[in-house]
Amino acid sequence: MLDRRTGHLLAKLNALCARSAFCIVEEEELLFAGEDGESVKGMLGFLKDRGYLELGYAEGGEYCVRILPEGRLYFERAAAEKKDEQRRNRMEALCAFFGALLGAALSGGIVALIVLL
Secondary structure (H helix, E strand, O other): OOOHHHHHHHHHHHHHOOOOOEEEEEHHHHOOOOOOHHHHHHHHHHHHHOOOEEEEEEEOOEEEEEEOHHHHHHHHHHHHHHHHHHHHHHHHHHHHHHHHHHHHHHHHHHHHHHHHO
16 A cells, blocks of 8 residues: 555546656656655655556656556555455454344343253
8 A cells, every 4th residue: 555645646647647658747746745856756766666657767857657557556456445344344343243142142042041940
């Protein structure tokens, strides 16, 4: 999973490079929320190392970027993982509830048998 800032940068790059394979992006287009050029360069290197994008060149505040399939599908996979986690949590809660209900019914039945005998 990416942190919030790196995910925001990847989303911005996906939007900027939606129409072509390689796109030229100025550093000013990638700056957001107090980020500076060095942190953007570091995040781009991180994304490149993880296989989310490919850098053609990076010089003078200008980047040639190509978003790889892993980078294009990142947000879809993250949403699917979140949905799976919610489904798994719901199933665990239901199993715990019905397990507790079954345990209470069995213990109540055992107490009833002991009282009757």
